Amino acid sequence: MKIGVVCYPTFGGSGVVATELGIELSKRGHEIHFITYSQPVRLELLSNNVHFHEVHVPEYPLFHYQPYELALSSKLVDMVKLYGIELLHVHYAIPHAYAAFMAQQMLEEEGIIVPIVTTLHGTDITLVGSHPFYKPAVTFSINKSDAVTSVSESLKKDTLRLFDIKEDIHVVPNFIDIEKIDQKFTDCQRGMMAEDHERIITHISNLREVKQIPDVIKIFYNIQKELPAKLMLVGEGPEKEGAERLVEELGITDRVVFLGNSNEIDRILCFSDLFLLPSKTESFGLAALEAMSNGVPVISTNTGGLPEINADGFSGYLSDVNAIHDMSKNAIKILSNDATLSQFKANAKIQSEKFDLRNIVPMYEKIYEETLKKFVVV
Numbered sequence: 511m512k513i514g515v516v517c518y519p520t521f522g523g524s525g526v527v528a529t530e531l532g533i534e535l536s537k538r539g540h541e542i543h544f545i546t547y548s549q550p551v552r553l554e555l556l557s558n559n560v561h562f563h564e565v566h567v568p569e570y571p572l573f574h575y576q577p578y579e580l581a582l583s584s585k586l587v588d589m590v591k592l593y594g595i596e597l598l599h600v601h602y603a604i605p606h607a608y609a610a611f612m613a614q615q616m617l618e619e620e621g622i623i624v625p626i627v628t629t630l631h632g633t634d635i636t637l638v639g640s641h642p643f644y645k646p647a648v649t650f651s652i653n654k655s656d657a658v659t660s661v662s663e664s665l666k667k668d669t670l671r672l673f674d675i676k677e678d679i680h681v682v683p684n685f686i687d688i689e690k691i692d693q694k695f696t697d698c699q700r701g702m703m704a705e706d707h708e709r710i711i712t713h714i715s716n717l718r719e720v721k722q723i724p725d726v727i728k729i730f731y732n733i734q735k736e737l738p739a740k741l742m743l744v745g746e747g748p749e750k751e752g753a754e755r756l757v758e759e760l761g762i763t764d765r766v767v768f769l770g771n772s773n774e775i776d777r778i779l780c781f782s783d784l785f786l787l788p789s790k791t792e793s794f795g796l797a798a799l800e801a802m803s804n805g806v807p808v809i810s811t812n813t814g815g816l817p818e819i820n821a822d823g824f825s826g827y828l829s830d831v832n833a834i835h836d837m838s839k840n841a842i843k844i845l846s847n848d849a850t851l852s853q854f855k856a857n858a859k860i861q862s863e864k865f866d867l868r869n870i871v872p873m874y875e876k877i878y879e880e881t882l883k884k885f886v887v888v
Contacts, residue, residue, distance in 0.1 A: 511540045511541070511596055511597060511878060511882075512540070512541040512543070512593060512594055512595045512596045512597075513532075513535065513540055513541070513542055513543070513595065513596070513597050513598075513599055513878070514543045514545055514586065514589060514590065514595040514597070514598045514599070514624075515528055515531075515532045515542060515543065515544050515545065515598075515599050515600075515601075516545050516546060516582070516586070516598065516599070516600040516601065516606045516609070516610060517529065517544070517546055517550065517600075517601040517602070517606070518546070518601070518602065519544075519546045519547065519548045519549060519550040519553075523631065523684065523794065523796035523797070524601045524602060524629075524631035524632075524633075525550055525601075526796065527601070527631075527661075527684050527685070527796065528550070528599075528601045528629075529544070529550040529553050530685070530687065530867065531599075531685075531867075531871065531874065532544060532553075532560065533553070533560065534687070534867050534871050535871065535874075535875075536557065536559035536560045537559075538871070538875070539559070540559065541559050541561075541593075542559060542560050542561065543561045543562075543563060543589055543593060543595055544560070544561065544562045544563065545563045545565060545582070545585055545586060545589055546562075546564075546565060547564065547565045547566075547567070547578070548564065549562050549564075550562075561593075563585065563589050565578070565581050565582050565585045566581065566585075567581045568581070578605060578609075579605045579608060579609045579612070580609075582605070582606070582609040582613075583609045583610075583612040583613045583616070584613075586598065586609065586610060586613035587613045587616050587617055590613070590617055590622065590624050591617075591620075591622065595624060596624065596882065597624065597625050597626075597627065597878055597881065597882060598610050598613075598614075598624055598625070598626045598627070599627045599629065599874075599878075600626060600627070600628050600629070600655075601628075601629045601631060602629075602630075602631060602633075603628060603630060603635070603648045603651040603652055604644055604647060604648055604651060606628075607626065607628040607651035607652065607654070607655055608647055608650075608651045610626045610628075610655075611626065611650075611651060611654045611655075614626060623885050625656035625657070625881045625882060625884065625885055626654075626655045626656050626657075627655065627656065627657045627658075627659065627874075627877060627878065627881055628651065628652060628655035628657070628658050628659070629658075629659045629660070629661070629682070630652070630658065630659070630660045630661070630665060630669060630679075630793075631661055631665075631793060631794070632661070632665055632791075632792070632793025632794065632814075633793075635648070635665060635668055635669050635672065635673075635793070645672075645673070648673065649673045649674055649675070652669070652673065652675055652677060653675060653676050653677055655677060656881050656884065657677075657680070657877050657880070657881040658675075658677045658678070658679045658680065659679065659680045659681070659682045659874075659877065660679050660680075660681055660682075660793075661681075661682065661683055661684050661793060661794040661815065662681065662683060662793055662794045662814065662815030662818050663681050663815070663818060664793065664814045664815045664817075664818065665793040665794070665814070665815060666679045666681050668793075668814075680873075680877060682870060682873045682874060682877070683794065683815075683818070683819075683865055683870060684794045684796045684799060684865065684870075685799075685865050685866065685867040685869070685870035685871070686799050686800060686803040686862060686865055686866065686867065687866070687867050688803055688862065688863055688866040688867075689866075691776055691803050691804055698777055698780030698781045699777075699781070700780075700781035702781075703740065703742065703767070703781055704740045704781075705738070707738055708738040708739055708740055709733070709737060709738065709739040709740075709783045709784065709845045710739070710740055710742060710781055710782050710783050710784075711730055711733060711739055711740070711741050711742070711782070711783065711784045711785075711786060711841070712741070712742040712744065712778060712779065712782040712784070712785050712786070712801070712806070713726045713741070713742070713743055713744065713745075713785070713786045713787070714744040714745055714775060714778070714779075714785075714797045714800075714801075715744075715745050715747070715787075715789075715797060716745055716746070716747045717743075717745045717746060717747025717748065717749040717750050717753070718747050718748060718749060719748070719749060719790075720789055720790045720791060721747075721749065721787075721788075721789050721790075722788045722789055722790055722811075722831075722832075723743075723749040723750075723752070723753045724749075724752070724753070724756055725788040725832065725834055725837075726741075726743070726753075726786050726788060727741070727753060727756050727757060727760070727762075727766070728834050728838075729786055729788065729809070729834055729837050729838050729841060730762075730765075730766070730786070731760050731762060732834070732835075732838035732841075732842075733838060733841050733842055733845065734762060734765055736842050736846065737842070737845060737846055739765065739845070740765050740766070740767065741762075741765060741766045741767070742767050742769055742778060742782065743766060743767065743768050743769065744769045744770070744771075744772055744775070744778060745769075745770070745771060746770055746771050750768065753768075754768065775800060776800075776804060779800065779801055779804035779806050780804055782801065782804070782806045783806070783845060783851060783855075784806065784807055784808075784809060784841055784844060784845055785797070785798065785801035785802075785806045785807070785808045785809070785826075786808075786809050786810075786837070786841070787808060787809070787810040787811070787816070788809070788810065788811050788829075788831070788832075788834075788837055789810070789811055789813065789814075789816075789831075790811070790813065790831055791813050791814045792810075792811075792813060792814040792815055792816050793814050793815055794814070794815040794818075794819070795810065795814070795815055795816045795819050795820070798810055798816060798819055798820055799819050799862055799865055801858070802819070802820070802825050802826075802858035802859065802861055802862040803859065803862035803863075803865075804859075805855040805856070805858055805859045806855065806858055807825055807826040807844055807851075807854035807855060807857070807858045808820045808825060808826035808858065809826055809827055809829070809837050809840055809841045809844075810826065810827075810828060810829075811828065811829060811830065811831045811833075812828035812829060812830060813831055816828065819861075819865070820861075821857075821861050824854075824857045824861060825854070825857050825858040825860075825861035825862075826840075826844070826854065826858065827840035827841075827843075827844075
């Protein structure tokens with residue numbers, strides 16, 4: 511199949527999943543065309559089966575905000591016609607499914623039929639989509655898609671609760687490439703970050719309010735009072751400045767490292783002992799899955815899709831949102847004993863294997879094939 515992939519090319523979970531999916535599909539013989547405003551951060555190599563097409567948004571003084579949806583729609587039309595793309599897989603309802611539908615309509619005018627598969631990742635539903643200004647457009651975009659997937663059962667339920675959806679929604683979870691992680695490091699050079707007797711706790715996100723960064727720091731503060739530990743905060747975002755102030759107020763500046771955005775997530779997780787994700791909501795929780803695939807147990811909230819990933823008492827522990835004392839207690843329970851920590855690390859790895867991309871990608875291929883069959887003229 512020739513598949514056009516539309517996604518955000520950033521460090522966020524949806525962009526990572528879309529890119530990894532496209533790369534794996536290319537290895538399985540499909541021709542993949544990434545169509546977005548810059549090359550996705552995880553797209554390292556282009557090949558005969560992997561192509562990138564940049565969407566340029568011209569600057570016009572007439573527009574206060576430049577019309578990305580129009581530029582994307584036009585680019586999709588051009589790329590479908592130029593490369594014979596058979597199906598569009600768009601990640602996020604707004605703006606991508608909306609732009610894809612407009613492209614689909616333009617192509618139909620020329621007798622070209624290209625079905626749209628839309629994957630819902632969370633923010634487009636729980637934050638952007640539920641806003642009254644955008645709700646009609648999101649509802650329209652989902653219902654006009656030819657197939658719809660969501661990354662968790664929780665997100666599917668939220669979508670059906672918030673919108674008047676007439677399309678079936680297929681749950682296809684996010685995934686991880688277990689083989690690539692297994693082959694990554696023989697020595698992750700843990701000694702660069704901490705002493706042998708210190709535990710390393712990690713949090714990775716875009717440091718938005720929903721990630722509850724103050725809770726991350728307060729949980730770590732409780733941990734380091736009980737045992738020697740360091741905290742690695744990975745990512746950039748609006749909560750970083752406040753986090754730096756809180757770390758200083760608590761007097762733990764020497765125990766917290768702000769690493770910023772990184773392309774070495776697997777290396778960071780390689781030397782981590784525990785991952786903290788006390789989010790207010792997570793449609794899936796890809797960061798938790800990446801941690802577990804590296805053998806790092808997870809302390810998380812029990813919100814959204816996290817209970818579908820993190821097995822309570824096995825790969826880590828689940829707690830209510832804002833339950834800082836409970837999360838601290840569970841973290842210390844895992845970290846205070848070497849044998850317990852080793853068991854949780856092994857369990858985390860086992861749990862993550864359920865989400866190996868070799869189990870998940872065929873689910874997408876089946877959806878593509880079933881969607882294309884709807885348009886076959888008998």
